[in-house]
Amino acid sequence: MPKMTFIKPDGSRLEVDAPLGATILEIAHKNNLALEGACEGSLACSTCHIIVADEDFERLPEASEDEEDMLDLAYGLTATSRLGCQIQITEELDELVVTLPDGSNNMLV
Template identity: 55%
Template structure:
């Protein structure tokens, strides 16, 4: 199992446990986190934008060019921003910490 820490917009920390192979977006939504995922994980929007803790960011595979294009549309994007629909949990990501951004821009990229 993989533990994930969500830091809410108000600073509240929630830790959940998920099975390896689960997508972070689905785990977040099941926990009631305010990630819309308007495009249902098709990488056609940025409404599942999260900010990954710096210590965890390098554990993730590099984002694709399409993901980087969507992140260009995300409100408040940072150097460690990713789309939750593109993060597949693995055992080595145990303890992954992500922050939920304070604002979301719902713009279709395609």
């Protein structure tokens, strides 16, 4: 089974199992990590914003135009920002490293 590493806002790292086909948002929730996902993965918010490690970013499929639009609303946007609900784990993403931002913009409340 693929693995991935979350870097928490405090800098600590957590390596977890990353089941094939699961989204990063689902994996974060399964491991009790604070990644909000206010719209429950329907691509209607930016609260599952993650920052992908520079060396891993090119391994991801390209973001859709809808994802890019939602990312414009993300807290702490970077060049390697993505939405965790839009990235499904594949064998090619084994050992993926993502950082959880220290905040989010929740426009749904």
